[in-house]
Amino acid sequence: MPEGHSVHRLARQFQDVFGGRRLDVSSPQGRFAAGAQVLTGHTMVEAMAHGKQLFLRFDHELFLHVHLGLYGAWNFGGDSTFTGASSIGAPRRIGEKESGPAADDTGYVGPPPPVGAVRVRLVSDHGWADLRGATTCAAITSAEAQAVLDRLGPDPLHNRGGDRDEFIRRLRRRKTAVALLLMDQSVLAGVGNIYRAEVLFRQAMDPWTPGSSIGVESAGQLWDDTVDAMSDGVRDGRIVTTPPTVWTGGAAMAPDADAHFVYKRDGMPCRACGTIVGMTEIGARKLYWCPGCQV
DNA sequence: GATTAATGCTAAA
DNA sequence: TTAGCCTTAATCT
Numbered sequence: 001m002p003e004g005h006s007v008h009r010l011a012r013q014f015q016d017v018f019g020g021r022r023l024d025v026s027s028p029q030g031r032f033a034a035g036a037q038v039l040t041g042h043t044m045v046e047a048m049a050h051g052k053q054l055f056l057r058f059d060h061e062l063f064l065h066v067h068l069g070l071y072g073a074w075n076f077g078g079d080s081t082f083t084g085a086s087s088i089g090a091p092r093r094i095g096e097k098e099s100g101p102a103a104d105d106t107g108y109v110g111p112p113p114p115v116g117a118v119r120v121r122l123v124s125d126h127g128w129a130d131l132r133g134a135t136t137c138a139a140i141t142s143a144e145a146q147a148v149l150d151r152l153g154p155d156p157l158h159n160r161g162g163d164r165d166e167f168i169r170r171l172r173r174r175k176t177a178v179a180l181l182l183m184d185q186s187v188l189a190g191v192g193n194i195y196r197a198e199v200l201f202r203q204a205m206d207p208w209t210p211g212s213s214i215g216v217e218s219a220g221q222l223w224d225d226t227v228d229a230m231s232d233g234v235r236d237g238r239i240v241t242t243p244p245t246v247w248t249g250g251a252a253m254a255p256d257a258d259a260h261f262v263y264k265r266d267g268m269p270c271r272a273c274g275t276i277v278g279m280t281e282i283g284a285r286k287l288y289w290c291p292g293c294q295v
Numbered sequence: 296g297a298t299t300a301a302t303g304c305t306a307a308a
Numbered sequence: 309t310t311a312g313c314c315t316t317a318a319t320c321t
Contacts, residue, residue, distance in 0.1 A: 003302050052303075070303045071315045117314065133315045135304055185304090192302045239302075263302090284309095285303085298320065308310075 002068050004190020005233030007049045008157050010074060014047035014056055017082055017127055024123040025064075028114035029132075035139035036120065039064060044122075050155050051189025055145055063145045064120070069135030078127020079108040152189040156227045157234060168219040171211045178214060178222075179207035180283050187211075191226060194263045195233075197288045198241035199226050201261045207282075207289050246271055262288040 002010075025040040027033045042058040049055070056064040066072070076083075111128035114121060120131040131137060140148075153170055154163035170187045171178070181187045182196040191199070200207050203222055205214075214222070233239050240254045247258045261271055266279030266288055275292030 006302080067304075068302095069305095069313070070301060071313085072303090073315075133313075135313065183303090194302050286301095296321085299318085301316090301318100303313100305312085306310105307312095 002052065002072075003192035003195055003230075003233070003239070004049070004051050004155065004157055005230050005239070006237075007052050007054050007068070007190070008234050009237060010054055011047045011049035013076070014044070014054075014129070017076070017078070018044045018056075018122065018124055018129070019047065020045070021124040023058075026121045026123075028118040028121055032119050032137055035064070035137070038062060038139045050149055050158070051152050051185055052192070053148055053152070053189075057142075061142050063140050063142065065136060065138045065140050065145060065148065066120075066131060066134055067136035069133070072134035073132060075130045075132075076127065077111065078124075082124075082127030152185055153187045155189045156223065156230050157190055159227050164220060164223050167223045168216055171219050171222070172214060172216070173211065175210040175212045177208045177282070178205060178211055179287050179289075181211045182226075183283060183285065188223075188226070190230065193285050194239050194260065195226065195229055195241075197263045198239070198261055199229055201290060201294060202229070202241065204293050204295075206294050207287055242271070262290055264288065 020043060022041065022043045023039070025036040027036045039058055039062060042060055042062075044056050045059050046057040047055070048057070052067060054066045054068075056066075058064070108126075111121065111123055111130075114130065116132060118130045118132055119134060119137050122129045154160070154166045156163075167188050171181055174181060174187075176184075179196060179200060182191050182199070183193070199222065202225055203218070205218070205222070229241055232241075238259070240259045242254060242258055242261060244250075244254075247254050249255075262277050265277045268277055269275065270277055270290040270292055273290065273292040275290055277288060278291050279286055279288050281287070
């Protein structure tokens with residue numbers, strides 16, 4: 001469910017509610033029992049994200065490494081101290097999903113009985129977090145965490161010095177179609193199927209353009225627009241790639257139906273040129289694009 | 296009530 | 309190239 005923006009929001013959420021707190025770690029489902037035992041009782045020092053990877057660093061320098069995959073999600077709950085600590089603007093969404101059972105201000109005595117396959121449960125004095133459906137969930141060393149980071153490209157949501165140039169290098173190094181390169185986490189980390197389609201449209205770029213034939217300037221603009229689009233996603237907790245001018249009825253927030261230019265709009269006329277939006281499978285994922293604008 | 300598709304990726308075949 | 313993870317919402321009978 002999530003692209004990079006959701007994972008960055010999660011990292012902020014974890015930092016806010018669990019930063020500096022001692023956690024009880026368990027695995028109600030059982031598959032993470034060994035990892036839970038290694039982490040439980042320790043203090044979560046820092047939460048961080050790179051692309052779609054989430055790392056929680058504990059005070060003995062072990063990390064909880066989580067990748068949500070296609071349908072993993074975290075649910076949070078707790079007392080008013082806990083939920084009030086979040087700095088993420090409303091509406092709070094976790095893994096693009098409303099955050100579980102609401103906090104019960106008055107009667108909070110602890111987390112509810114786990115529902116379904118809860119791989120990990122984190123519990124502090126004031127709240128809890130449940131993980132289900134994740135692809136990756138492991139307790140790892142800092143060396144192992146570094147190894148995960150080493151195979152990832154630059155993250156547009158960090159956009160550190162040198163990241164832009166590094167992306168340009170990695171993109172132009174290969175002859176693969178740009179539509180595939182944008183989904184390759186070793187080229188850049190955090191973009192998924194929605195941002196891939198939407199940014200290519202916004203840049204009027206043919207999805208089948210080989211990376212090697214993209215100019216330095218175009219590649220740089222592709223990075224800049226990805227930074228913009230994903231930063232909006234972190235702010236909104238939602239992927240909206242269209243400007244207010246295309247939102248029906250002059251709405252203050254984008255109606256879901258108007259949030260994208262091409263994603264899941266196959267068979268409908270392009271918002272810009274009227275050409276019917278196309279869809280095809282590439283790399284086992286659906287690619288949406290406008291044959292009129294993206295040439 | 297059953298089936299499918301989904302903002303992803305790994306590992307087995 | 310395909311199965312698998314094992315959730316959820318939307319779409320189907």
